[in-house]
Amino acid sequence: MITLANVRKIFNQARPNEYTAVDGVSLQLEEHDVTVFKGPSGSGKTTLLSLVGCMARPTSGRIHLLGREITSLPERFLTEIRRKTFGFIFQQFHLIKGISVLDNVMLPAYPCGERLSVLKERALHLLDLFNVSQKAHTRVEWLSGGEAQRVAIARALINGPSIIIADEPTAHLDSMHSHELVEILRGLKNDRKTILIASHDPIIYDSDIVDKVVHLRDGKVDEGDTGPRTRGHLQLLKGR
Amino acid sequence: MIFHPAIIALCVASLFICLMIAYSAYYGIKIVKGWDIKSGSEQQLVLERRTYLISAILTYVFGFYLISLFLYVFTVDRLHIVFTGAMCAAGVLKVNSYGYPTLLLKIMIFIFAGLWLIVNYADNRAYDYPIIKTKYLLLLILTPLVITEMILQAGYFLQMHPNIITSCCGSLFSEGKSSLTSELASLPVVPMEVAFYLSMLLTVYLGISFHRKGEKGYLFSVTVAIAFLISLVSIISFISVYYYELPTHHCPFCILQKEYGYIGYFLYVALLGGAVSGMGVGVLMPFRNIESLTGIIPSTQRKLALIAVVFFLIFTALVTYRIVFSNLVLVS
Numbered sequence: 001m002i003t004l005a006n007v008r009k010i011f012n013q014a015r016p017n018e019y020t021a022v023d024g025v026s027l028q029l030e031e032h033d034v035t036v037f038k039g040p041s042g043s044g045k046t047t048l049l050s051l052v053g054c055m056a057r058p059t060s061g062r063i064h065l066l067g068r069e070i071t072s073l074p075e076r077f078l079t080e081i082r083r084k085t086f087g088f089i090f091q092q093f094h095l096i097k098g099i100s101v102l103d104n105v106m107l108p109a110y111p112c113g114e115r116l117s118v119l120k121e122r123a124l125h126l127l128d129l130f131n132v133s134q135k136a137h138t139r140v141e142w143l144s145g146g147e148a149q150r151v152a153i154a155r156a157l158i159n160g161p162s163i164i165i166a167d168e169p170t171a172h173l174d175s176m177h178s179h180e181l182v183e184i185l186r187g188l189k190n191d192r193k194t195i196l197i198a199s200h201d202p203i204i205y206d207s208d209i210v211d212k213v214v215h216l217r218d219g220k221v222d223e224g225d226t227g228p229r230t231r232g233h234l235q236l237l238k239g240r
Numbered sequence: 241m242i243f244h245p246a247i248i249a250l251c252v253a254s255l256f257i258c259l260m261i262a263y264s265a266y267y268g269i270k271i272v273k274g275w276d277i278k279s280g281s282e283q284q285l286v287l288e289r290r291t292y293l294i295s296a297i298l299t300y301v302f303g304f305y306l307i308s309l310f311l312y313v314f315t316v317d318r319l320h321i322v323f324t325g326a327m328c329a330a331g332v333l334k335v336n337s338y339g340y341p342t343l344l345l346k347i348m349i350f351i352f353a354g355l356w357l358i359v360n361y362a363d364n365r366a367y368d369y370p371i372i373k374t375k376y377l378l379l380l381i382l383t384p385l386v387i388t389e390m391i392l393q394a395g396y397f398l399q400m401h402p403n404i405i406t407s408c409c410g411s412l413f414s415e416g417k418s419s420l421t422s423e424l425a426s427l428p429v430v431p432m433e434v435a436f437y438l439s440m441l442l443t444v445y446l447g448i449s450f451h452r453k454g455e456k457g458y459l460f461s462v463t464v465a466i467a468f469l470i471s472l473v474s475i476i477s478f479i480s481v482y483y484y485e486l487p488t489h490h491c492p493f494c495i496l497q498k499e500y501g502y503i504g505y506f507l508y509v510a511l512l513g514g515a516v517s518g519m520g521v522g523v524l525m526p527f528r529n530i531e532s533l534t535g536i537i538p539s540t541q542r543k544l545a546l547i548a549v550v551f552f553l554i555f556t557a558l559v560t561y562r563i564v565f566s567n568l569v570l571v572s
Contacts (some may be wrong), residue, residue, distance in 0.1 A: 005280060057289065062280035072277055072288050077367050 002029040002052060002163075002194075007061035009047050009219075021047040022058070023219035029212070031066075031162075034185065034195040036205040039216035045198035046091075046167050048216065052196060053086050053165045054078045083111065087156030089166040093148045095140040095155075101127065102136040105155045112159065119158075126154040130184065146177035153184060163194040170201045178203045185209055242322065246315035247397050253308060254390040260301045264294045265383040268376035275373055291372065295360055298379070302353035305386075309346045309512075310505065312393070316343075317496050323406050329493040330409035338396035345389040347512075352382050354516030355523050362524055362540055366532040374527075409491035413476060425490035427477040429570050436474040439467035440556045443518065447549035450521065451542050461522025464548060468515040471555065475507070478570060479559050485568040507558055514551030517544045 009022040022044045029035050037045040050056045052063060054070055063071050070081060095104050105123040127133040130150040135143060143151060149169065156164060166185075170178040178201065185195060186209045197204055205213050215222040267290050276284055316339070317329040326332045333339030356378050363371045412419075415426040446460040475492045483495050483503065495504030521541045528537040 007280075008282075058280075058285065060280055060282040060285055071280070071285070072369075073367050074364065074369075075292070 087161035358520035464518025510555040518548035
């Protein structure tokens with residue numbers, strides 16, 4: 001379970017260009033659920049995901065991950081959590097050009113010191129799972145958008161994370177590939193992964209795999225436009 | 241004041257250290273007063289982020305401090321050619337009333353800074369900053385000492401005039417006078433040698449025992465502190481005499497000179513290194529049962545005990561070698 005308690009994130013604090021990206025968000029996200037953060041551009045979706053994913057620290061508030069408070073953790077512990085607990089799928093894919101698909105997938109696992117043969121086998125298995133194994137030795141710049149997305153997902157799963165964070169995963173995909181992505185996410189959900197997605201694509205948030213939609217606006221949770229299950233959780237938190 | 245490059249380096253470095261420590265102490269006060277890990281307030285999160293910077297600053301500052309003690313002694317020793325009457329650092333430290341207090345304070349801060357670095361090392365390895373308040377309380381105790389030391393050192397160098405006629409070490413550390421140094425030089429050799437070897441034997445035994453079983457940490461630490469003091473006295477009482485092969489010369493500074501192969505630096509590094517590592521075991525004892533430190537402190541203490549044992553063995557080996565192969569025979 002992931003719990004956010006009054007989380008705020010302010011950029012450029014006390015400067016003329018101060019900007020509050022997340023403003024007092026309190027939420028409770030269940031394990032093994034698919035949660036979509038929906039909202040217009042600038043509503044704080046990406047910032048909120050980066051806070052949950054330990055890629056940034058909040059200005060105030062606390063985040064608990066599986067009962068453990070993570071916002072106060074020293075950097076070396078955050079690195080470990082990022083590496084073992086989260087798998088990240090980025091809007092721009094962020095695949096590293098100049099190296100092969102296989103190397104890209106294996107890259108996040110190198111610091112773990114696993115045997116290369118074991119790692120390679122697992123990476124090839126993941127590429128096979130997402131039907132891109134035939135491109136394993138191809139450079140990533142030669143991939144199509146859909147293939148790049150599937151490679152990015154394979155890379156996110158290489159360390160066996162329990163939580164998948166996807167930021168606008170369909171932003172660069174056509175409808176066919178977006179539906180394909182939903183099917184991949186369904187498979188991950190069936191594997192009991194917790195999935196957090198920031199998206200304003202109806203293909204994603206209207207999908208039947210989604211358990212909860214959290215609507216964000218101006219850095220706050222918009223309760224009026226939030227699914228019934230989420231509203232219940234908000235009331236539960238407020239009641240405490 | 242004498243414009244020697246090392247003097248300027250020491251003064252500038254001390255000023256820089258004081259500024260850094262004052263800055264760290266400012267946040268130390270905030271942490272001691274306002275730290276609450278359970279709070280998610282903005283102030284708490286700012287302190288959490290700030291503590292990384294402070295910890296990094298202090299690691300470098302105290303790291304430099306460990307070196308600065310030897311730079312101070314080296315500089316003072318080099319200056320003996322400037323002063324009439326001075327033969328080594330002993331005479332140069334005597335040119336005004338600030339020299340010896342500065343040295344004593346530097347040794348004290350060396351030990352405290354070393355212990356602070358050990359506590360900081362342990363605290364930084366836990367996920368919940370379990371000893372952060374203790375760590376910064378120690379810093380707040382250390383800060384006035386560091387500032388006083390900077391003032392004393394500045395006073396010492398500023399009032400250092402080349403026309404001063406000072407005493408030589410032969411006069412300062414000679415037997416039969418009523419000063420503390422003379423009394424230390426006059427201590428009987430055989431009981432001092434027995435005390436020295438017994439203290440070393442006990443330290444090594446307890447250190448190895450702690451390394452194996454992790455027991456009697458406080459006893460080991462106290463023994464290390466006593467062995468450190470006995471060793472310092474022993475250097476004046478009989479160790480230096482064997483190095484000079486002159487029964488009346490007890491100076492603890494001449495051994496730092498080239499004529500004696502700079503052996504003094506090896507002796508003092510081994511002694512201070514052993515003292516800090518060994519006392520570090522005791523300093524960590526109260527925190528070893530804290531949940532987030534149970535997997536960190538015992539292993540750190542074992543390493544520290546081993547380091548202390550190695551340092552004290554090196555010190556004892558250097559001393560014993562000299563006693564055995566010296567042309568001087570004090571005990572037949």
